[in-house]
Structure formats: C-alpha cells, structure tokens
Amino acid sequence: MNAKIRDMIVTNFLAIAAGLILSGLMLLLLKINPIPVFKEALTTIITDKYTLGDVFLKATPLIFTALSFAFAFKANLFNIGAQGQFYMGSIVAIAVSLQLQGKVPTIVLLMIVFALTMVAGGLIGAFIGFLKAHYNANEFLVSMMSTYVVLALMNYLLRTFLKESKGEYPQTDALTRDAWIPNLLDGTRLHVGFIVAILVAIGVWILLYKTPLGYRIRAVGSNASAAEMSGIPSKKIYIITFFISGALAGMAGFTEVNGVQHMLIQDFNSGIGSAGLGIAILANANPIGIIFASILFGALNVIGNLMGRMPGVNVPASIVDLMQGFVMIFVIVSYFFRSYLENRREKLKLQKKAVGE
C-alpha cells in the first residue's frame, strides 16, 4: 500500500478514536459509564435494520453540503453558506411540492423539484460568486452572511405564505405520499436520495478530475493569476464554481424535505452546513472520501440519538455536537502529523539517495 494512503487511514482512524474517547470521558462527568453506553449503541446499529438505515439517511444531506464546500474549495473559494443554500433548496422543494402534489405523477414531480432545488441553491451561490468576481467581495463573509438572510426569509415564509392551513405553528402542511421520495429498503426510513447523493458525489469527482471545466476550476484554485495568463477566465470560473457549489447544497433541501421530513419546520436541520464543512475537511475535499466521512458523521448522529433514548441513562443530545467537534479538531491536528510523517519520509529518501551515490 502507498505510504501516503496508509498514513491517511491510520491518522484519521486515530483522530476519530481520540475524538470518541474524549467525548466518552465527558460522559463520566454526568456519572454515566461510557463503555456500556457506546457498546449498546453500536450493537443496535449493527443488529437493527431500521437504525442502520438511519445512519445512511443522516449521511445523505451531509454528502451534499460537504460536496458543496469541497467543490468551492477546489477553486480556492470558501463557501461557508451551504446552510443557507440548503434552506433555499428546502423552501423551493416544499413550495413546489405542495403545488404539484396530486397533479402530476410522482416521478415527474420529483424530477421537477430536484431540478428546481438545484437552481435555487445555485442562484444563491452564483450571486456570491458574482459579487466575488465583479466587486472583489470577500466570498467568505458574503456566504456566511447569506445564510442568516435566507434563514430570516425562511422564518418569514413559514409564518406567512407557507404556514400550515391549521394556522397554529410556523410550519408548512405535510406532503402527501405522492410527493415522497420512494423508500430504498423496506422497514427503514432510507430513501432513494441516498443513491442520488452517491451518484452526485461520483459525478462531482468526474467533473473535477476528468473534464476540461474541472481542470479549469482546479487551475484557478491553485493559481488564479497563472490560470488567467493561460486564458482561463477566472471571473467566469468563480461564478460557475459557486453556482455548482450552491446547487449541491440546494439538493440537500430536496432529499430532506421530500425524503425525510415531508414538511418544512423552523430550525430545520440547523447543523448540516457546518457539519458538511467538517466532513469535507475529514475527507480532504475528495468527493469519494466525502461519502465515507458523511456515513461516519451520520453514524455519530445516530449513536448520539440512541444514547439519548436509552432508558435510565439520559445522555443529552448535545453529545452529538461535542463528538463531531472533537473529531474535527483531532482530524485537523492529524493533518499536521501526516505532513510531518511525509516530510520525514522524503528526507530519509533523499538521505538514502545521497548515501547511495
């Protein structure tokens, strides 16, 4: 095995383990013995089909938001606003689905909604890219702020135009089964959106590494002025990259609204933007790696929820954030050790060469 890949697997594994162990120690503070709790959660995941399905279910939107960050990152752009683009996708998904359900066949409805969520997220992204390209606005700040604006818009719509017909809570009506994404496995909540997410991840990999556009995006990412010199219009690339990045986050709105929640509520999946960023880091922005890292985060989520439901233990739900945060920090630290190991290897190689001559 390639030494670099070996390092990556070993250091990532150690980082994840360290994060979990530290979170486990935190449980001791609540006088909960972490070992049986973790053990029971893991056994449930492995033996219970429904729970296992939930791992992949939770991974699905994370794949999209992680791809969203990673894609822009390849052009050396920061899209911190995946959460907002996801919300925009969700708003469009629920609004369009409520209008079309029962009027068109499910498959047509789903395809229309999917396309429109892409456009919705993509337009927010393209707007950020446009400001970056033409006004040299700091895309990091603009994308960060755009999330709060979209959030306010969503809360407004939930209170007014999209409010449920009962008029009680700030949430929408539930979708009828006509607008649901079909199930993938009986006895679970897992839906076809997971397959879509994997296909999209593979598609993003192909786009980035096997097409001229992907080459241009990466060229702008590694050196924008050099790319400009060789005739790649970096401004156009900024806008295109941000459009795709936003569209990826928007798709998560489709899978979450039509696949899981079947309605839109306040504070809907509020952490998937930042979790996506963490996953992209964990996977080193590699689209295929993102699939696996998302499944890991999905599993952390499910483990946390299982712990919270265990009778007589009372683990708070915030343990999920804690686990994710610790794992992310340790993964970032592990990058340091990985580059240290690589440097040392290179040095040894050079020394050997010098001795050989």
Place this chain on the structure above:
Amino acid sequence: MIVSLLSRALMMSTPLLYGSIAEVIAERTGMMVTAIEGIFLMGAWGGFVGTYLTGSAFIGILMAMATGTMTAAIYGIVCIFLKQHQVVTGTAINILAAGFCTYFQRVLFGIPTSPLKIDPLSQIAIPVLSKIPVIGPIFFYQNSLTYLVYFIIPLSYFLLFRTSIGLIIRSTGENPEAVDVAGINVNGVRFVVVLLAGVMGGVAGAFYSVGYLGMFTTNMIGGRGWIAFAICFLGNWNPKGAVIGTVVFGFTEAIAIYMQSIGGGSYFPNELFIALPYILTIVLTVCRKNFNVPAKLGVAYSKEN
C-alpha cells in the same frame, strides 16, 4: 425617544467593539480569528456560569475572559504552531464551542424547570456628565463594560500606531521574515494577540449574557461574532474604522429592536429587521474598495519557507 434609541445603539455596539478591535489587532499580525463566534459563545457561557455560581458579575466576567482565552488558545495552537488552515480550524472550534456550552450547561445545571436567571449589569450614571442634555443619557448612562470600551478604543489605536509593540504587531502581518530576522518570535507574537482576542472576545460574549440579557442560551450569539469579524474587514483593519463600522451596526440593531417594540411588524416583517445587519454586511463588503489587507493574512509562518 431618539436619545433612548441612540443609547440603545451604543449599548448594542459595545460587544461588537470589543470583538472587532480584538480582531483588528490579531489580523494585523496575520491571524484571522475565525473562531471568534465560538469565543463569543464561550465568553457568554463562562460569564453566565461565573455570575450564576458566585453571584458576582465581576467574577463572571473574569470567568468569561478565561473561557474565551481557553478557546482562543486551542485555535492558536492548531493554527500557529501546527500550521493548519485558519478558516477550517475556526469552523471546527465554533462547532465544538456550541456543543461544549450546551453539554456543560447540562452537566452543571441539569434540566432546570424554569430558565436560569442572573441580574444583568445595571446602568451606572456618571455624576455630572450624565446630566449633560442628550450626550449625557447616551454616553454616560451605560453599564461598566461600555465605559471600559471607551478606554480600549484610544488605547488600541495608540498601541497599534504609536508604540514599538504596535510596530512589531503590524510588521508581523506584513513581513514576518523581517520580524524574525530582528530576533522576535513571530509565532509568539501571533499567539499572544490571539490570546488577547480571546480575552476581549470573552468579554464581548459576556456582554450578551451578563451585561444585557441576564441569561444564557446556545443561540444567543447568533452570528454576532461573524459580524465583528466583518467589521474588522470593513473598517480596513484599523480601530478607527472598526468604531465607525460598529456604530453603523449597533444603530441598525437598535432600530430593529425599536421597530419591533413599536409594532413595526405590521408594516414590515420582523424578519427583515433581524436580517438587516447581515444584509448591510453584504452591501458594505461589496461597496468597500481599496482594502489595506495585511499581506500575510491567513498564512502560517514557518522559518523554512
């Protein structure tokens, strides 16, 4: 009425002043403190816990400084000494901070039946000065944290532009090699300013919990750390610019609160006022030209390069 609005605006500006001035000083050395949202939150939490447990707001604010500094220290170690990406590390720390506060709030207080309350800092009227018409009630009827920031503004400007320490700070962001050659530890300078940002960011966070609301919730910062971060950019990495930027933001926020209080919601949606500071940031980011970005902003320093 206009007086109470302006007084409100100044009050809402206070934490942003602490945050953005800290950010200015740190970014002048090349360190974007992207963990600022997490530092604010940890400060808010630490301030609340300290005040609730001891009953003394002073100890609460010291505690906020400690939790803020702790958060900043983790950020500094990972970004400066382990040379990892500043944006990426900051995001991870912000997530961790949110989880940490919520979890430890639970560890310390369990699930309280009614929301835990502390007495927010009271407004102190400065003798004589507070009697001046208009200016008095606006500037001299505030809480102690606001008074403290009056001193920090000129002090930070003086420190940055009139002292040799300021020269070192600014040079570290522009030309770290030269600073290194002069025998000054570049990473040491950066670590110190990041810790300073932790202290000031912690106070800023405590302003929301201890100074104003008298309670703690996990979403109480709600992006205000990022606004302080934005103000630093928009203020062109200068304490003076940060003051102007903050006043604009504080004013927007005060107007938002005021409009909600007089029932402006019947004309405009409340959400519009909530979104206003964020929209304003985007607009200003677009309008602002001729930035004076520190040359090495966001770049880790190592001697070999």
